[in-house]
Amino acid sequence: MKKKMISLLLACSMLGTLITGCGSAEPATSDSGAATQQTTETAKADTSDNASSDEQITLTMMFSGVATEGDFETEVLPKLVKEKFPNIDLEVTKLPDDQYYTALKTKLASGECPDIILVQPKYAGSNSVIELAKAGYLLDISDLEFLDKAGDAAKEAFSYDGKVYGVAQGVSILGTYYNKKMFEDNNLTVPKTWDEFLNCCEVLKNAGIQPIVMGDKDAYVMQFGLYQIAANEIYPQNGNYDDQLRTGETHFTDEGTWDKVLSMYGELYEKGYVIDSSLGLGAAQSIQMFVDGEAAMTFDGSFNASALCAAGAVDFERGYFPLPAVNGDTYASMAPGGGPAVYSGTKHPDEVKAILNYWFDGESPVYQAFASTGNVLITYGYGADQNDPMYDEFMNLYNQGKAWYWCNQAWPAGTENEMEALFGSMIGGQGTTVPDITNGMQNKLEELLDQ
The missing domain is CATH 3.40.190.10 (Periplasmic binding protein-like II)
Known part of the structure; x- marks a missing residue:
């Protein structure tokens, strides 16, 4: 679709209408205190729980959009990440679309990019996952545990050269x-x-x-x-x-x-x-x-x-x-809607991946808060059974890999x-x-x- 559609419709995949619909039917690992001695191999074996250590670190995330009161990305997500990983402070910035694309380009060029950024699937938009991965800006996250739950369509849309570089946040339907x-x-x-x-x-x-x-x-x-x-x-x-x-x-x-x-x-x-x-x-x-x-x-x-x-x-x-x-x-x-990716230059890859595993595991408090915003059409886990029945045939096809x-x-x-x-x-x-x-x-x- 034209540039207007790319930016508008993919952004619209985050609208609450996805959950409420219009059919008349009813709608709808423990942290390690000794992680300072943890080996890289052990960290990769369980990235969902081993992001905690004695070292206090700050991770940054930049998304497009406008923060509102009680905003999930800027308020809820950092709070729940802190509860799960006491040693991590997640600082989130939201910028209107045009400002986001400009800021992202500048930060990538300067080598001072946030740890987590918003990318779009395939070649969509100026922050497309394929172009950014091809340029070496993104970290391979193929080993994240929840990706199989997200489904083949979501993985394929955020893949380049056989590796996954981004996460789909729900889907939009035609x-x-x-x-x-x-x-x-x-x-x-x-x-x-x-x-x-x-x-x-x-x-x-x-x-x-x-x-x-x-x-x-x-x-x-x-x-x-x-x-x-x-x-x-x-x-x-x-x-x-x-x-x-x-x-x-x-x-x-x-x-x-x-x-x-x-x-x-x-x-x-x-x-x-x-x-x-x-x-x-x-x-x-x-x-x-x-x-x-x-x-x-x-x-x-x-x-x-x-x-x-x-x-x-x-x-x-x-x-x-x-x-x-x-x-x-x-x-x-x-x-699949745009979602988070990890900057390849992050100094804390295991911690960032642990946050993503926690965020998208399908059942954690942060996933439940994410699903409960009503801003996405959930494809798995908590909230998937609350999508309007009008979408059932589409979701069945999606979950069968027929989308x-x-x-x-x-x-x-x-x-x-x-x-x-x-x-x-x-x-x-x-x-x-x-x-x-x-x-x-x-x-x-x-x-x-x-x-």
Whole structure:
């Protein structure tokens, strides 16, 4: 997604709407006093409990965001770390996004970077885990005990050259919100294949109901449907597709990849399943139309659940499902949220890793406090059973390893803008074809990689 989406949506993965949702169903090792004599080998054997010693140390952490009263990162986390590790003082600084990126760049260049920093998955943003790991700024944390609980998708999104360098803080979802009453009134059930989905659209259209509303005037929302389709039709066949785009082993123009995705999504517009005026509607307008019962479905993210579940002109129950695959073997489009990484120049690697193990172990007081903020969609441990049931199908797929990151997280920033502009031209009737779009995406990719 474009830079706005990268910074906005990943930040939005931290919104409380992830926990509350909008379905009508119910929502939801002991410290060592002799650690001064502890060997490095022993420390690595149990990093969760052996960070305590007689030496008082101060660790620093820098995150993006705005600290509020009772803030988890700046107030709660340091307090609970101190209770667990009496010899450690954790000092946390939060900066607004733009200031954070500027400060991080300066501190990395000066060699005075905080021990813990916020990174984004794959190539997303100017603090992407891959670029920072490639530059040697991050510590390999592959040995952290909780990583297997976090799941393969979370590990893969924060990996480089086979090693893990960052921690995902929950996930954000792209899916299909739907009006349950409209489905029930027309004897429709949640589709399990692409053909079934098209049939739902046709039945609704024949009943005089607009099947789908989208606010394509804000072009980034085009990604909400496209990435769901790509999660089914590209990545299950080649999980290295995006990495290979960078090496030239694959191309956006390869048959059966983005031509298929764009054609499938384009069909929804050609048949009138997506509202004809989408290019004249903004994202907020399309959300309001869905809320007011003027369309049966819309493609959007868990980060917008609060708006999509707000009271409108009519009262109805919402549902949420992933766009199904052609063959019915459906994958979810889910982006692990940005999270902490360890600066490779830290003077206290074992202590920092011990804090991360404690923070993300799934059950510690600090993990419970983290989960209870309501700022993340929890994928394991305490709080995972409190996510709104509307997200159950997505979480089941995620925990089965059947979920893929958002495509743009692996692309040079700007590639998605070219895709949006050309797709908008196609659905706007300007004669642009699917090959025009894939060629444009490939040319833009190569241009950006050469910079």
